[in-house]
Amino acid sequence: MLQTSIDYSLYLVTGRELLPQGKDYLQSLEESLEGGVTVVQIREKKAETAEFLDIASKSKDICARYNVPLLINDRIDIALAVGADGVHIGQTDMPVSIARKLLPKDSIIGVSCNTIEELEMAIKDGADYVGIGAVYATQTKDLVKPLVGVRGVGSMLRLLDGTSIKAVAIGGINLKNVLRTLHGTVSETGHALDGIAVVSAIVTSINPRQAAADLAEIIREFKKGPSLTRGLSISTNGYTVDTIINSITTLMKSIRILNPLIHQITNNVVTTQSANVTIALGASPIMATTADEMSDLAEICGALLVNIGTLTPPAYAGMLKAGFHVNALKKPVVFDPVGVGATEFRKKVVKDLLDKWQATVIKGNAGELAALVGSNEVASKGVDTAGEGFKDPVLFVKTLARRERCIIVLTGKTDYISDGHTCAILNNGHQFLGEITGSGCATGSCIASYCAVASLLARADRKMGAIPGQLVEGDMFVAAIAGLLVFNVAAEFAAVRGDVKGPGTFFPALVDELASLTPEKVVRRVKIQIV
Numbered sequence: 001m002l003q004t005s006i007d008y009s010l011y012l013v014t015g016r017e018l019l020p021q022g023k024d025y026l027q028s029l030e031e032s033l034e035g036g037v038t039v040v041q042i043r044e045k046k047a048e049t050a051e052f053l054d055i056a057s058k059s060k061d062i063c064a065r066y067n068v069p070l071l072i073n074d075r076i077d078i079a080l081a082v083g084a085d086g087v088h089i090g091q092t093d094m095p096v097s098i099a100r101k102l103l104p105k106d107s108i109i110g111v112s113c114n115t116i117e118e119l120e121m122a123i124k125d126g127a128d129y130v131g132i133g134a135v136y137a138t139q140t141k142d143l144v145k146p147l148v149g150v151r152g153v154g155s156m157l158r159l160l161d162g163t164s165i166k167a168v169a170i171g172g173i174n175l176k177n178v179l180r181t182l183h184g185t186v187s188e189t190g191h192a193l194d195g196i197a198v199v200s201a202i203v204t205s206i207n208p209r210q211a212a213a214d215l216a217e218i219i220r221e222f223k224k225g226p227s228l229t230r231g232l233s234i235s236t237n238g239y240t241v242d243t244i245i246n247s248i249t250t251l252m253k254s255i256r257i258l259n260p261l262i263h264q265i266t267n268n269v270v271t272t273q274s275a276n277v278t279i280a281l282g283a284s285p286i287m288a289t290t291a292d293e294m295s296d297l298a299e300i301c302g303a304l305l306v307n308i309g310t311l312t313p314p315a316y317a318g319m320l321k322a323g324f325h326v327n328a329l330k331k332p333v334v335f336d337p338v339g340v341g342a343t344e345f346r347k348k349v350v351k352d353l354l355d356k357w358q359a360t361v362i363k364g365n366a367g368e369l370a371a372l373v374g375s376n377e378v379a380s381k382g383v384d385t386a387g388e389g390f391k392d393p394v395l396f397v398k399t400l401a402r403r404e405r406c407i408i409v410l411t412g413k414t415d416y417i418s419d420g421h422t423c424a425i426l427n428n429g430h431q432f433l434g435e436i437t438g439s440g441c442a443t444g445s446c447i448a449s450y451c452a453v454a455s456l457l458a459r460a461d462r463k464m465g466a467i468p469g470q471l472v473e474g475d476m477f478v479a480a481i482a483g484l485l486v487f488n489v490a491a492e493f494a495a496v497r498g499d500v501k502g503p504g505t506f507f508p509a510l511v512d513e514l515a516s517l518t519p520e521k522v523v524r525r526v527k528i529q530i531v
């Protein structure tokens with residue numbers, strides 16, 4: 001089989017010990033191939049040589065009928081004996097150079113990689129493909145190395161730019177997280193995985209044909225969708241102020257009709273304010289933190305907001321579950337890493353959350369976003385930015401959006417929003433917003449509310465941006481701008497009201513203005529620049 005013709009999309013690693021009771025191994029393999037598995041690796045950790053040989057030989061015959069390459073885990077001798085298409089070798093197995101000498105010309109050699117250093121070595125050694133992992137926790141193998149996480153995979157994929165080496169990710173990947181994994185692992189340079197390797201997601205199924213078909217469809221749709229290169233915005237022709245304003249007008253009108261439910265796991269300083277702001281916009285808040293209810297809430301909400309302002313271990317457990325379920329249902333997740341730079345615990349939690357689920361929008365001030373990327377260009381004081389902001393905020397948000405595969409909102413006197421390609425610069429708002437607590441958190445509620453509307457509209461009308469292979473459907477870039485703009489313009493109207501004497505009377509007036517704000521009033525005051 002020609003190396004170039006190999007499709008790594010859905011790579012099955014076998015695991016006979018995981019078969020459902022009564023399910024025959026060869027039957028399961030054949031059904032998996034019917035469902036769309038494109039590469040098979042026989043992984044037999046406990047079989048004696050004779051048994052391994054028998055299984056490999058029978059598996060080879062079945063794979064040949066489907067024209068699917070068969071690889072052998074670890075054992076060069078078995079690969080040679082059954083005429084397999086190649087081998088998969090781990091870091092402590094046979095070196096690639098020796099395997100290459102022993103195997104026939106054009107054999108495929110895959111290498112497991114857990115770190116950048118291992119990947120660099122695999123490239124140097126001339127591997128044909130790499131298996132990067134484990135991405136997530138898995139029950140299938142006792143892991144001795146740290147989890148790579150989706151963002152870790154993305155930073156490794158960059159190294160494959162300009163090479164012909166293919167890459168699959170492995171470890172804990174299943175139907176619920178496969179799209180999130182494909183989306184989140186795309187590198188800053190746009191390098192995507194060639195495929196996904198799974199054991200339990202197919203082998204444990206009583207219907208492996210269906211399990212494989214479901215995975216294969218998601219992978220296929222992702223690969224052909226523009227989300228591969230565009231991330232979470234939908235315009236391929238570029239945005240203009242007019243197109244953005246038109247879309248915001250639609251979102252503002254639709255929110256009062258659709259009244260989306262916004263699930264908010266937020267901090268206990270701002271819960272009531274954020275809920276009231278959400279209602280004033282025309283959406284419905286539900287403020288719930290308990291892990292046990294996250295799966296049900298994901299089904300009924302239009303979007304999720306996760307705000308770590310007053311982080312507690314139970315809320316953290318809820319956040320992990322909520323984002324996972326919301327990702328699986330392709331709904332938006334807005335993430336507000338409040339005060340991430342303040343403590344090591346917050347830093348650890350933020351890294352973990354972003355590795356476990358994909359944020360649609362990350363919103364933060366300069367201090368928070370600097371801490372998120374580990375930069376000391378901007379300092380924080382608790383939850384606030386200290387001193388000057390970024391030297392080049394436009395470049396910063398564009399780069400971070402590409403790295404995190406989401407929309408980045410950098411808040412401050414001037415707000416910067418980017419999808420990694422375009423940046424919107426907003427200059428609305430009022431100084432009172434900086435004199436009350438929770439205005440930043442409430443902005444997160446506004447962004448989540450409009451993200452929900454954009455996603456619901458897209459699902460209802462394919463023309464509004466629904467793309468099957470995309471992690472979240474609808475234009476999240478415009479939705480994020482809408483959230484900021486509506487909140488900040490309402491603040492401008494509230495601040496000049498006769499009944500507003502200062503920050504204390506400002507907040508109720510702000511809620512009133514949000515409740516009565518029209519698209520026409522927003523259009524009149526908008527100060528936006530697109531770069």
Ligand SMILES: Cc1ncc(COP(=O)(O)OP(=O)(O)O)c(N)n1
Nearest residue numbers: 013088089090091112131132170197
């Ligand atoms: C595609 C793929 N990637 C990684 C592995 C893991 O291989 P290894 O590190 O050799 O561990 P074992 O599978 O031998 O336990 C793999 N098998 N396949």
Ligand SMILES: Cc1ncsc1CCOP(=O)(O)O
Nearest residue numbers: 134138140171172198199200
């Ligand atoms: C073989 C292997 N190597 C790293 S994780 C893993 C097991 C993957 O199994 P599953 O897909 O069931 O998590």
